[in-house]
Amino acid sequence: MDPQATGNVADVLQRTAARFREAGVDAPRLDAELLLMETLGWSREDLYRNPEGELQESHAERFESLVSRRVRGEPVAYITGSQEFWSLDLRVTPHVLIPRPETEHLVETVLDFLASRPDPCRVLEVGTGSGAIAVCLAKESARAEVWATDVSAPALDVARENARRHGVERRIHWLRGDLLAPVRGLPGCFDVLVSNPPYVPNGEIPRLQRDVRDWEPALALDGGADGMDFYRRIVRDGVRHVRQGGLLAVEVGAEQGDDVSRLFRAHGELRRVRVRPDYAGLPRVVTAERVQGV
Ligand SMILES: C[S@@+](CC[C@H](N)C(=O)[O-])C[C@H]1O[C@@H](n2cnc3c(N)ncnc32)[C@H](O)[C@@H]1O
Structure with missing residues (x-):
């Protein structure tokens, strides 16, 4: 057994955090805690209440195997198989992007809009991945019926599992296919079209943080030469699926607010283009909103 993982909880956490720091892990102490919680089946509170608790040999071995995966760069969410998003515990696998806190702004924007609409509300999510957005919207808005698409079959399996886990599987329809192709027969049908599409310019992918570049699915990241491919396609093929007065809402990279706004403004049937910043003040x-014939 590796001596790194023996001793009491406080010592093991301290040594592991130092090891992570040396390996260039972003949040060394937090990741050490999350992996120890996973190993012991404990909450964070349990960790703080039992700093003197000695690790059993079997736990120490298991912890060491998780720690060495993290040292090699694997994100904690893939190691533990779960990620919290909008206070929901979501299953994640390497087939799906790890849901980011920034995406909660997109969920909030859509929920605000849905609150102002008459029943029932039909929402289309394009590129659902883990189902984070679709599941949250269905969970938070009892009036929402959601159609969610993704080109990746294993991602849709994860999304389905998340819907079951949170009791909303009856209000989400999962459709596999290229962007808007699965809803081709449903024009003018949706109150909201929402998407967090792949938006990283492909020349920037080699410069992404190692944990993202080497572990998260390229399919979820690559937005084409300028990162704008999916926005162009969503505007070109997606607006006709939105009802009169309905909302088109997309997440953008911090540098893309102006380009995406310009793209929206250039479409003859979109008006009231708005950019909403995140907590860091970035677009x-x-x-x-869709208005026909303006
Ligand atoms: C940035 S991820 C967003 C995942 C999730 N909605 C979230 O916010 O965490 C983009 C998603 O788009 C999917 N995707 C990529 N190309 C696609 C395409 N041509 N048609 C449909 N989905 C696609 C990827 O599989 C991935 O799940």
Whole structure:
């Protein structure tokens, strides 16, 4: 057994955090705690209440195997198989992007809009991944019926599992296919079209943080030469699926607020284009309403 993982909880956490720091892990102490919680089946409170608790040999071995995966760069969410998003515990696998806190702004924007609409509300999510957005919207808005698409079959399996886990599977329809192809027969049908599409310019992918570049699915990241491919396609093929007065809402990269707004403004049937910043003050969500024949 590796001596790194023996001793009491406080010592093991301290040594593991130091090891992570040396390996260039972003949040060394937090990740050490999350992996120890996973190993012991404990809450964070349990960790703080039992700093003197000695690790059993079997726990120490298991912890060491998780720690060495993290040292090699694997994100904690893939190691533990779960990620919290909007206070929901979501299952994640390497087939799906790990849901980011920034995406909660997109969920919030759509929920605000849904609150102002008459029943029932039909929402289309394009590129659902883990189902984070679709599941949250169905969970938070009892009036929402959601159609969610993804080109990746294993991602849709994860999304389905998350819907079951949170009791909303009856209000989400999962559709596999290229962007809007699965809803081709449903024009003018949706109150909201929402998407957090792949938006990283492909020349920037080699410069992403190692944990993202080497572990998260390229399919979820690559937005084409300028990162704008999916926005262009969503505007070109998606607006016709939105009802008169309905909302188009997308997450954008911090540098993309102006380009995406311009794209929305250039479409003859979109108006009231708005950019919503995240908590860091960076552009994060762009929205517009559909108006026919303006
Ligand atoms: C940035 S991830 C967003 C995942 C999730 N909605 C979230 O916010 O955490 C983009 C998603 O788009 C999917 N995707 C990529 N290309 C696609 C395409 N051509 N058609 C449909 N989905 C696609 C990927 O599989 C991935 O799940």
